[in-house]
Amino acid sequence: MHPASRFLLALCFLTAALHAEMPFNYLIVASGLLYSFWVSCRSGFNPAKVFAKMLCLALFMLFLIHGLDYHARAASMKGLKIMGEAGLRFASLFAATLWLVKRTKKEELFALMLALKIPMPVTVLIFRAIWFVPHISKRIKDVLLAHSLRGVKSTNFFRRFLALPAALYAIFSSMLLEICDSSVTLLSKGIWIEGKKSSLLTLQWSYKDFLAAAACLFVFILILKGYPFA
Amino acid sequence: MTQPSPGLMQFYPAFKEKPLKGDPFKISFIAFCAALNVGMGFLVQLLKLPIYLDSVGTILAAVLIGPLAGASSGVLAMIILSITAVPTAIAYCGTAVAIAVCSSFFTRFKFLANMGASIFWGLILGIIAGLISAPVTAYVFRGASLVGADIFTVFFKAEGRPLLESVILGGIPTDCADKVLTSLLCYFLLKAMPDRIAAHFTESRILSAKPE
Numbered sequence: 001m002h003p004a005s006r007f008l009l010a011l012c013f014l015t016a017a018l019h020a021e022m023p024f025n026y027l028i029v030a031s032g033l034l035y036s037f038w039v040s041c042r043s044g045f046n047p048a049k050v051f052a053k054m055l056c057l058a059l060f061m062l063f064l065i066h067g068l069d070y071h072a073r074a075a076s077m078k079g080l081k082i083m084g085e086a087g088l089r090f091a092s093l094f095a096a097t098l099w100l101v102k103r104t105k106k107e108e109l110f111a112l113m114l115a116l117k118i119p120m121p122v123t124v125l126i127f128r129a130i131w132f133v134p135h136i137s138k139r140i141k142d143v144l145l146a147h148s149l150r151g152v153k154s155t156n157f158f159r160r161f162l163a164l165p166a167a168l169y170a171i172f173s174s175m176l177l178e179i180c181d182s183s184v185t186l187l188s189k190g191i192w193i194e195g196k197k198s199s200l201l202t203l204q205w206s207y208k209d210f211l212a213a214a215a216c217l218f219v220f221i222l223i224l225k226g227y228p229f230a
Numbered sequence: 231m232t233q234p235s236p237g238l239m240q241f242y243p244a245f246k247e248k249p250l251k252g253d254p255f256k257i258s259f260i261a262f263c264a265a266l267n268v269g270m271g272f273l274v275q276l277l278k279l280p281i282y283l284d285s286v287g288t289i290l291a292a293v294l295i296g297p298l299a300g301a302s303s304g305v306l307a308m309i310i311l312s313i314t315a316v317p318t319a320i321a322y323c324g325t326a327v328a329i330a331v332c333s334s335f336f337t338r339f340k341f342l343a344n345m346g347a348s349i350f351w352g353l354i355l356g357i358i359a360g361l362i363s364a365p366v367t368a369y370v371f372r373g374a375s376l377v378g379a380d381i382f383t384v385f386f387k388a389e390g391r392p393l394l395e396s397v398i399l400g401g402i403p404t405d406c407a408d409k410v411l412t413s414l415l416c417y418f419l420l421k422a423m424p425d426r427i428a429a430h431f432t433e434s435r436i437l438s439a440k441p442e
Contacts, residue, residue: 086372132265
């Protein structure tokens, strides 16, 4: 499937989930959430565990903020309804993002950005940042390990707090070399040279995209007509 | 990238800068700053600290290159955070842009030039960030921002205050503490930055940004 169709489907899911009437919205979000957790990962990056943890945290915080009446020391029905509505927003956003992340490869995203004629420096900036993230994470682990081996203690809060500037400075200074290397790489790739850019992957439309577009159109018409959506 | 309007340029000439034109080092640096914002979350998680420090990169890029660079770095970090950890982070792009614009503007008033100024302007940044992110937290996510400030929101809401007020009262102190620490970290990083690297940034900006 074309990545643009995936984005359209995710948008369609979000719109349907946020506009549907009471039992339908929960059904749509629950099925979307289950599907996004169940679907296989094509991209090689699966944040399902982190997302599940954050979603549970969000629901717990919403319960504490709205679900309890602290004066009556009981659950508040009105608050639980607000919690349900907000929980739906969180869950639909988490489901749509998880599905997009699991199903869209980086090469597809790059090819899509080229097809959309997004300026090359912007595209490169995004992909460089994505490239830097695992490098920084690895460097952070290395630096903290080096600090602990050299006797920097992190036994209590104050010591851990003092360890922060030292660790950050080591990470920053060690990454400066990689920034220089990265800039040389960018220069050698000729991102400022005018003309059409190519990507390894050629995006193609298939019958699945046609079906996705038709399904989205059907849902949007249902939303406009108001049945079964509000 | 879209060009800012001439009126905006007149108001603030730093918008004339085009960080994505010409210098590959600047592009790499902005990308690094975005990744640093994301990586800081990992670092504070490993050190088990109750802060988030997710604007170190935004402030560095804004102070060293300009508001557009800072905003790009902040928005990019929010996008990466939303696809890797918290999908709701994308809603706080406005806060990242505001932090970038304000911190770039504050360099005219000695922001990051010395410790005292860093603390003072860090406090102001915290208030601005707290005020901008509060309506998003209150109206879009009904009070749950998924950071430490939520505990304070619960406390103030339990006292019977309205949701927006609870979010503001909970968010401003945590944001102020976070931005003061972030500013201090940026101050130390700039102070330790080698001259060879500092030479990559425009003369006027590095003179106002580099701590004495």
